[in-house]
Amino acid sequence: MRIREFGDDPEVAVVAGIHGDEPCGPGAVESLLADPPAFGRPVKFVVANEAALERGVRYLDEDLNRAFPGDAEAESHERRLAARLLTELDGCTTLALHSTQSYAGPFALVDTVNPATAELCAELPVDAVVETDAYAGGRLIDYPRTVEVECGLQWSETAVANGRGLVTAFLEATGVLPSEGQGSDNVPVFRLTNRVPKAPATNHEVFVDNFERVEPGVPFASADGEDRVAEEPFYPILMSADGYEDVFGYAGERVGRLADVATRADRGVSATDARQDVPANHR
Incomplete structure (x- = not known):
């Protein structure tokens, strides 16, 4: 694990390289720190799984982003x-950088939208915010004041460029850099509702676009030519042919815009209850 700290006792952190086959995060951090700006408050930058990055593999023993809280005495490299x-x-407001095979644009993931995560996400240049809630077991975003971002397509230079922009916006949002105030709380918020399993096959295909509503009866994916058809409406999230071994990705529901969902969260209204305020044709 490689760490660069600027100032004493940072309470803001950027984490890259949780997965060794997602080099966009380390690339974005290295780009920024090649000529570091003047930081207005202490901050640290962490490149996490250096061993996996060197080999260009997702992990050595197990997925680091399913291994939290970990165990310092474990045999597994990632668990340690x-x-x-x-x-x-510990004690940091944290941005974690990732990439995906499912969507070319940047989007954010949080455990739940609350006033703190909404304030951060509103300052990030993202297309959407996703609540992972019960589907986030063992992930870094289980922990308070943590936002994950998918920077773009895995291995792409665009993801590196997006990552640099996301890091800069996060540092502005946390007061590490001067803010230009270009954020927006009008981005849509989605909530994961189900995993979408895929059968073992030689060839998998996905026919639909992430964050675009799929209507009942529409074929959305196939395994060796056998179509999967939507039984009820849903929004595909993190859905791709080859991104995961045993699932195409996730089905989700749209729960509103960031500003509205954050307001409801501040009042103690759950995402499920908030969904009732979304018109049926937008769910």
Whole structure:
């Protein structure tokens, strides 16, 4: 694990390289720190799974982003690393950088939208915010004041460029850099509702676009030519042919815009209850 700190006792952190086959995060951090700006408050930058990055693989023993809180005495490299990383991030507001095979634009993921995560996400240049809630077991976003961002398509230079913009916006939102105030709380918020399993096959295909509503009866994916057809409306999220071994991705529902969902969260209204305020043709 590689760490660069600027100032004493940082309470803001950027984490890259949780997955070794997602080099956009380390690339974005390295680009920024090649000529570091003047930071207005202490901050740290962490490149987490250096061993996996060197090999260009997602992980060595197990997925680091399913291994939290970890165990300092574990045999697994990632489980030990998870424990070290949480120690480094203790008390920090954290941005974690990722990439995906499912969507070319940047979007954010949080455990739940609350006033703190909404304030951060509103300052990020993202197309959407996704609540993972019960589907986030063992992930870094289980922990308070943490936002994950998918920077773009895995291995792409565009994802590196997006990552640099996301890091800069996050540092502005947390007062590390001067803010230009270009954020928006009008982005749509989605909530994961189900995993979408895929059968073992030689060839998988996905026919639909992420964050675009799929109507009942519409074929949305196939395994060796056998179509999967939507039984009820849903929004595809993190859905791709080859991104995961045993699932195409997730089905989700749209729960509103960031500003509205954050307001409801501040009043103690759950995402499920908030969904009732979304017109049926937008769910």
